[in-house]
Amino acid sequence: MSADSNSSSQETPNPAVDGSELIRFDKVTKRFGSNTVLDNLDFSVNSGKHVTLIGPSGSGKTTILRLLMTLMKPDGGTIKVNGEYLTHEVKDGKLVPAGEKHIREIRKNIGMVFQQFNLFPNMKVLRNITEAPISVLGLSKDEAEERARELLDMVGLGDRADAYPTQLSGGQQQRVAIARALAMRPQVLLLDEVTSALDPELVAGVLDVLRDIARSTDITMLCVTHEMNFARDISDQVLMFDSGRIIESGSPDKIFSEPEHDRTREFLNAVL
Amino acid sequence: MNWDWSHVDDFMPHFWDGLRVTLEALLFGSLIAFSLGLVWAVAQRSGPKWIAWPVTAITEFIRSTPLLVQLFFLFYVVPSWGLSMSPLTTGIVALGLHYSTYTSEVYRAGIGGVPVGQWEAATALSLSRRRTWTAVILPQAVRRVVPVLGNYVIVMLKESPQLMAIGVLDMLGQGQDFSQTTFTYEAISVVGIAFIVIAYPASLLLRALERRLVR
Numbered sequence: 001m002s003a004d005s006n007s008s009s010q011e012t013p014n015p016a017v018d019g020s021e022l023i024r025f026d027k028v029t030k031r032f033g034s035n036t037v038l039d040n041l042d043f044s045v046n047s048g049k050h051v052t053l054i055g056p057s058g059s060g061k062t063t064i065l066r067l068l069m070t071l072m073k074p075d076g077g078t079i080k081v082n083g084e085y086l087t088h089e090v091k092d093g094k095l096v097p098a099g100e101k102h103i104r105e106i107r108k109n110i111g112m113v114f115q116q117f118n119l120f121p122n123m124k125v126l127r128n129i130t131e132a133p134i135s136v137l138g139l140s141k142d143e144a145e146e147r148a149r150e151l152l153d154m155v156g157l158g159d160r161a162d163a164y165p166t167q168l169s170g171g172q173q174q175r176v177a178i179a180r181a182l183a184m185r186p187q188v189l190l191l192d193e194v195t196s197a198l199d200p201e202l203v204a205g206v207l208d209v210l211r212d213i214a215r216s217t218d219i220t221m222l223c224v225t226h227e228m229n230f231a232r233d234i235s236d237q238v239l240m241f242d243s244g245r246i247i248e249s250g251s252p253d254k255i256f257s258e259p260e261h262d263r264t265r266e267f268l269n270a271v272l
Numbered sequence: 273m274n275w276d277w278s279h280v281d282d283f284m285p286h287f288w289d290g291l292r293v294t295l296e297a298l299l300f301g302s303l304i305a306f307s308l309g310l311v312w313a314v315a316q317r318s319g320p321k322w323i324a325w326p327v328t329a330i331t332e333f334i335r336s337t338p339l340l341v342q343l344f345f346l347f348y349v350v351p352s353w354g355l356s357m358s359p360l361t362t363g364i365v366a367l368g369l370h371y372s373t374y375t376s377e378v379y380r381a382g383i384g385g386v387p388v389g390q391w392e393a394a395t396a397l398s399l400s401r402r403r404t405w406t407a408v409i410l411p412q413a414v415r416r417v418v419p420v421l422g423n424y425v426i427v428m429l430k431e432s433p434q435l436m437a438i439g440v441l442d443m444l445g446q447g448q449d450f451s452q453t454t455f456t457y458e459a460i461s462v463v464g465i466a467f468i469v470i471a472y473p474a475s476l477l478l479r480a481l482e483r484r485l486v487r
Binding site: 069070071104107108110111112114116118119120121122123131132135136180181184 | 399
């Protein structure tokens with residue numbers, strides 16, 4: 001079933017791109033007014049990798065996730081997912097801003113979990129998870145519910161399918177939100193400070209679920225977090241951001257144990 | 273002045289006729305106001321500019337002109353363009369159209385009150401525009417504004433006697449008719465009491481609804 005959502009873009013031959021490269025930012029710039037949040041940013045993420053974005057707030061980490069989720073548009077540069085332009089398309093040999101349809105097609109490969117969960121309060125937990133697989137992927141109600149129940153079991157909420165989101169704790173809501181994102185079988189999961197809005201005692205449960213997903217699936221993860229131990233556990237690569245640029249990147253061992261950049265050292269001293 | 277129950281007895285058959293007209297105008301007028309208002313609100317929020325702008329202009333225009341003028345316009349001017357309706361139908365359309373420009377503002381506030389995170393989650397799940405509106409945004413927006421919409425039903429009830437101006441005999445129309453031909457006042461009193469008997473429980477009901485829906 002997972003092939004439905006993914007195959008179209010995977011099968012598109014694109015010899016110019018290394019097969020394992022899933023996400024590429026090419027000279028991406030994003031400004032808010034006079035404030036440049038991302039400055040000619042280049043970086044890429046390979047398929048199946050878990051990448052954590054760290055750095056002081058306002059350094060552009062969340063902006064990267066929001067650009068990938070098409071919640072905002074870049075002011076310059078291009079983003080590719082699976083070798084295809086996300087916010088642009090090629091028409092008559094020219095690169096033009098993409099239409100809504102193209103964006104929707106590419107976006108299906110990407111899922112996101114938000115800091116504030118953003119579950120739909122008017123729907124029960126089960127329907128929160130089945131809504132998109134039914135209306136977007138065209139799954140039957142039975143298929144979608146079976147998928148949803150498996151995911152609810154996985155996040156430890158198999159018995160809360162008929163609850164409304166407001167009847168759940170923050171940690172439970174966030175686990176439902178994770179299940180909801182995974183139900184679309186995305187290739188990339190974006191995690192935007194997913195534990196920042198939680199009471200401290202609820203953080204561990206959510207992180208355990210994410211560790212489990214990182215271990216047991218081949219989903220690519222882009223994670224903005226202040227939970228450094230978690231970042232260390234799950235990451236293949238850590239990117240240190242400052243003022244809209246990546247100032248240092250490497251394995252978690254390298255970044256956390258022997259950072260090269262002063263700015264990284266200062267930041268880690270402040271948060272650890 | 274002496275209250276004469278026999279006048280009340282004589283008036284009651286006319287009263288029931290008037291009540292039926294009032295309730296009919298209210299029911300269908302509300303349905304038009306609620307559905308058309310939703311169309312205005314969604315068009316203004318997410319329609320293309322060439323739709324959103326005229327909608328804003330038209331609704332502003334209707335809202336800032338008196339219902340009475342619109343009644344006359346629909347009753348005397350529009351038929352000359354070939355579209356003629358019965359007085360009651362004209363009245364219902366005018367009432368519905370006029371109040372749709374108010375309910376549209378109510379819906380707009382309700383839609384604006386849905387957190388931006390809901391739109392973002394719908395985007396992140398690739399929900400279509402249509403699905404985003406019908407499954408996510410409107411259910412939340414409408415729930416918030418049901419009590420306010422209900423308030424407009426009461427306002428419309430109280431404004432419905434204006435339909436008399438184009439010859440619709442609603443409750444008040446019947447009462448006035450009866451009083452003027454018999455030189456008595458009982459009929460008008462019955463009508464006044466009827467307005468209270470309908471409007472007051474309705475507003476109590478709304479308050480209960482508000483406690484349930486708006487948290």
